[in-house]
Amino acid sequence: MLLPNSKRILLKLSGEVLMGEQQFGINQETVAELAREVKAAKDTGLEICLVIGGGNIFRGMAGAAKGMDRAQADYMGMLATVMNALAMQNALENLGVHTRVQSAIQMDAVCEPVIRRRAERHMEKGRIVIFAAGVGAPYFTTDSGAALRAAEMQCGALLKGTSVDGVYDSDPKKNPDAKRFDTVTYDKVLADNLKVMDASAVALCRDNEIPIVVFSIREKGNLARVLAGEGVQTIVQGNK
Template identity: 70%
Template sequence: MTRPRFNRILLKLSGEALMGEGAFGIDPATTARLAGEIKAAREAGHEICIVVGGGNIFRGLAAAAKGFDRTSADYMGMLATVMNALAMQNALEDIGVDTRVLSAIPMATVSEPYIRRRAVRHMEKGRVVIFAAGTGNPFFTTDTAAALRAAEMSCNALFKGTSVDGIYDADPKKVAGATRYERVSFQQVLSDDLKVMDASAVALCRDNNIPIVVFNIREQGNLTRVLDGQGTATIVQNEE
C-alpha cells in the first residue's frame, strides 16, 4: 500500500546514527552522508527540521543509573545534543544547505535560542532547522522533544531514522522470524510496548494526529524514497 507524501517533516536522529561504525563520538563521513540524504530530500521539495539525540556522547539516564544526580545528568545529555547539532549544521553547510541551530538552553555564542515563531520563519525561508538541547527540561527524552517540536512546527509527520526498516513484533536482530508491520496504530504501539519511541512521545503524536514513520536511515537514498511514499518503512497513525 502506498504511503502518503509528506511535505513538512521532523527528522529524529539518534546520537548513535552520527558515530558510524565507531563506539563513541561523531564520525565525519557518516555525518556527511546523512547531510547528503537531507539535502536530497530538501531538493525534492520537502521542508525539514531535525532533532538529534546525544547518546553517542553522553546518555543522561544511563549516567543517573550509575549514581549521577538525574537532573544534572539530563542537562549534560542536552549539552551533548548541542554538539551533535553543530556537527550536523557543519556537514549541511559544507554542501550548501542553509541551516539554523536553535537551542532550548540559551547559548548565544553557538546557536539561536529556541523561539517558535523564529523557527517557523526559518522553515518558511527554506532553511533546515536543527533543534538542540531537547525540551530544555530534565526528565524528558529527545523522543519527546521531537514530538513536541513536530507539533509546534505543524509537521505532517515525524520521521524516525533507525538501523532497521520499520517496526517489528520482535527484535529482528535477535528473532529470525520477526514480522514487520506496514502500518500500526498508536494504541497498539502503547499497549504492546513496541519500543518505537517513549510513551510520552507516542501519546503526544497521537493526540496531535502526527504520524510516526520508522525507516532505515543507513540505506542510501532511503529518506527521499520514504518521503515520497515509496521504500520500506512502518507508519504509526491513528485508527481510521
C-alpha cells in the same frame, strides 16, 4: 510522496547513527553522508526540521543507572545533542544548505534560543532548522523533544531514522522470527510497549494526529525512497 499533505516534516535521527562504525563520538564521513540525504529531501521542495539524539556522546539514563543524579545526567545528554546539531549544521552548510540551530537551553554564542515563530520563518525561507537540547528539561528524551517540535511546527509527519527498518512485534536482534508491521496504531504501540519512541512522545503524536514513520537511515538513499513511498518503513498512525 508517501504522505501527500506533508509539506513540512521533522526528521529525528538517533545520535548513535552519527557514530558510523565507531564505538562512540562523531564520524565526519557519516555525518556528511546524512547531510547529503537531508539535502536531497529538501531539494524535493519539503520544509525540514531536524532533531538529533545524543546517545553517541552521552545518554542521561545510562549515566543515572551508574549512580549519577538523573537530572544532572540528562542535562549532560542535552549538551551532547547540541554538539551533534552543530556537527550536522557544519555538514549541511558545506553543501550550501542554509541552517539554523535552535537550543532549548540558551547558549547565544553558538545557537539561537527556540522561538517557534522564528523557526517557522527560517523554514519558509528555505532554511533547515535543527532543534537541540530536547525540551530543555530533565526526565524527557529527545523523542519527546522531537514530538513536541513536530507539533509546534505543525509538521505533517515525524520521520524517525534509526538502525532498524521499522517497528517489530519483538526485538529483531534477539528474535529472528520477529514480524515487522507495515502500519500500526499509536494505541497498539503504547499497549504493547513496542519501543518505537518513548510513551510520552507517541501519545503527543497521537493527540496531534502526526504520523510517525520509522525507517533505517543507515541504508544509503533510504530517506528519499521512504519519502517517495518506496522504501521499507513502518507508519504509526491512528485507526483508519
